[in-house]
Each structure stands twice: as structure tokens, then as C-alpha cells.
Amino acid sequence: MNKTLVGPILFEGYASGQYDFEPVFNQANEETKLQFWALIDAFVLAINNPTIVYCHDVIGHSDRVDTPGLESSARRNLEYEAAENRCARFSEFYQSILLHRIPGLTYERLIEINRNENIDVIAHPKGAAKLKIDKPILTEDERKQNRRIEIYYILFNS
Numbered sequence: 001m002n003k004t005l006v007g008p009i010l011f012e013g014y015a016s017g018q019y020d021f022e023p024v025f026n027q028a029n030e031e032t033k034l035q036f037w038a039l040i041d042a043f044v045l046a047i048n049n050p051t052i053v054y055c056h057d058v059i060g061h062s063d064r065v066d067t068p069g070l071e072s073s074a075r076r077n078l079e080y081e082a083a084e085n086r087c088a089r090f091s092e093f094y095q096s097i098l099l100h101r102i103p104g105l106t107y108e109r110l111i112e113i114n115r116n117e118n119i120d121v122i123a124h125p126k127g128a129a130k131l132k133i134d135k136p137i138l139t140e141d142e143r144k145q146n147r148r149i150e151i152y153y154i155l156f157n158s
Contacts, residue, residue: 004042007152008059009035011090012132014147016063016140019085021093021149040097042155046119047102055120056153060087063138063146064128076127082147083125090149091123118158 009032011024018024025036039056046054062082065075099105114121133142 003154003156005152005154006035006038007057008150009039009152010148010150012146012148013144014086015144016147017082018147019082019089021086021090024149025093036151039151039153040094040101042153043098043119044102046155047113050116050118051158052155053118053158054153054155055122056151057122057124058087058090059150059152060084060090060123060125061130061132061146061148061150062086062126062128063143064131079127079129080125083127086147086149087123087125090151091121 011021011028011032013024013027025033028036042054043056046052060083062079065078067075067078070078095107095110098110099107113119128146132145132148135142138146
């Protein structure tokens, strides 16, 4: 059995309150962009061959919310929402690429494909549970490293 496990493909540098994936993608280095295009190619390969199993996991992260006066549960909710929004905007970008790349593919068919036995697409918003830089006082550049998307995928013959 041939198996390929890739990750993390890391996209970081979100500004505070920024969720759109495309600007972060556009500022990524070429190696990271090539890894993203390999992710797209792996999905296309699995669509065209049901003996190939494909799964990717998108993990969304936020920075710590330090707003004075907020209770910890409110801070956690805001952190989780930010991570969830980053996952959702990544998914929209990813789907738009697939819809343009695969002739005849519709959104409805894409949803159906995601339910196939050989394809699984997962999103896990983590909020600020896994900070890349965790210290009491952070610069904006350090906070941007915490605001990120990580992608892992596996591809193998069943």
C-alpha cells in the first residue's frame, strides 16, 4: 500500500479580526503554495479513482483574547469563533478552487463527494488552545503567528 502523509501546511499571519484565507495564501512563500496545490491535486486524484483514500484536516487557530473585563468563558468563545471562521473561509477558498479546476463539478456534487467512503474533509477549530507563541506580552507579529491555519492530509490506496 502506498501512503502519503503531509503536514502541517502552515498559513499564518492573520491580522486581528481577519478571517479571509486568500490574502494569507497570497502572502505565503512558494513552498507553502506548492504544498497547497499538491493538496488540491490529491483531492482531484481521489475523485477520479475510488480506490484512493483521501483525508484532510484543517486546524484553525486564534490568538489569545486579552480584552480587559471579559470573563474567561467569553474570551474562550471569541477565540474559538475566530478559529472557526478561519476554517470556514479556508473551506470556501478550497471549494472555489476545486469548482474552477474540475470541469462540470457543482457545489452539490462536491458536498456529495465529501460524503464518499474514500474522501473525508475535516475542520477542527482550536481557538487559542495551541498557541505557537505563549508568553504574557506578545508583539503583533507574534500574535499573527498564533493566528493560523494548519492542514494535514493523507492519501493512500485502499
